[in-house]
Amino acid sequence: MESYRHKVQYYETDKMGVTHHSNYIRWMEEGRIDFLDRLGWNYARMEEMGVISPVTEVECKYKHSTDFSEEVYISVYVEEFNGVRMKLGYSMKNAVGTVVAVGRSEHCFIGRDGKLINMNKRYPEFCGALAAQANRLSPESI
Amino acid sequence: MESYRHKVQYYETDKMGVTHHSNYIRWMEEGRIDFLDRLGWNYARMEEMGVISPVTEVECKYKHSTDFSEEVYISVYVEEFNGVRMKLGYSMKNAVGTVVAVGRSEHCFIGRDGKLINMNKRYPEFCGALAAQANRLSPESI
């Protein structure tokens, strides 16, 4: 699957002169939403269907700084998925292919009643779409 | 009324080495919410009552830069209020009293049905509280 491209904005830099570390967490969200969209699971539509997917855990290792106006390419990998819990991995590279950061996020799925959803039961086709991605290996382990 | 204090965070700076200009718009929100709270109109409670107050217009003039870890003091003034539309003015000063920015925001009030609320009719006591502030003059005009 194609990686997601984010161009570093001026307002994402800090006085160290580089991108503030908190923004990579936001880019992971951008990449994740794009990834789900390409799988046919537009997140805006999922919310309309009554499914939200909060982040229960997030992790990022910073390897190389990025600067204003640089392009960062984010690849998303399915690390684990059991219908209830989804673990995604992220590899972020700059334009010359250097890994600038690697990340991981963990999610659950919650319905309109505020209760956990087992996606295997409720949306087996979602699970099928994710499973088809799960054999893609991330070249970088966090 | 006492001014609201905001301490500039590292993540609010940009690579110019000073506070990014978009944050002053957020500080105006912080100051406004604190101002309403001191008037007895906690905004979280207003939302629970079914009243939201979106920003319809915002303006900020930057006079002096601010830096990480500086304290900024925000004073809020009622510029106009007719029950339907509220105009607030903001004066932001640093610790030595220099005006770093002046701002203005305009708001309406919307109910659960998505329609404009006339606060004079629905919440006359809100209007009374604001009116009592309206004679405080802002020393700096935007």
Next chain:
Amino acid sequence: MESYRHKVQYYETDKMGVTHHSNYIRWMEEGRIDFLDRLGWNYARMEEMGVISPVTEVECKYKHSTDFSEEVYISVYVEEFNGVRMKLGYSMKNAVGTVVAVGRSEHCFIGRDGKLINMNKRYPEFCGALAAQANRLSPESI
């Protein structure tokens, strides 16, 4: 000139369920940097040349809310430019062409010595590029 496209991110929404108003100020920066880049004045390169262009004033009128995953198209107009001060206008539309916000920003130019630069004298070609845009009229006045 082509408009700049910004896709609304989840982290840009707030609990009203729509885009938080402060983000439009950031999108104006995105559009402005893209606009200057298309004119041949990449802002990252300008900073390397020793020219920064702080925002001295900003204004935004909100006409229509935007939501997560919507695309917003930002057009930038030169409203005034005299070599020392630059006023830009912004028109932001959603995918069906509805104006969601109009904005304005004012800028000066500062050199490595911290002093104001007269761009007419220092970079006449910058002024030529902007002047060529100045006859494009903004269809919406703020």
Next chain:
Amino acid sequence: MESYRHKVQYYETDKMGVTHHSNYIRWMEEGRIDFLDRLGWNYARMEEMGVISPVTEVECKYKHSTDFSEEVYISVYVEEFNGVRMKLGYSMKNAVGTVVAVGRSEHCFIGRDGKLINMNKRYPEFCGALAAQANRLSPESI
């Protein structure tokens, strides 16, 4: 050591109606800077001395959502410090003492020449101040 208090801002919420997860990473920075300041190591002053301390790794586990206007209390713990690498732990609680998130960050120290600094050698008094904190145990393990 006293915990650091952060009041959740409206602009920190998202359309799920609660605080966006990326903000906890920023609150960890707020808490860390406050923690270092209380130890006598004001970060603004450290930067003036020519020492920056980038985040090399960050992690956060979300236990309980927080909402607009809630107060979050952040305690910071020294998990590891060897002069070159500093690992801090974070416990974030709401007003009734419920743990809302636990975090961890890892940092190095870099000088004006862009090279890693061994703080033990360059600033032994910094190491002493941190060491005095290292015996405080974090009640929650991430």
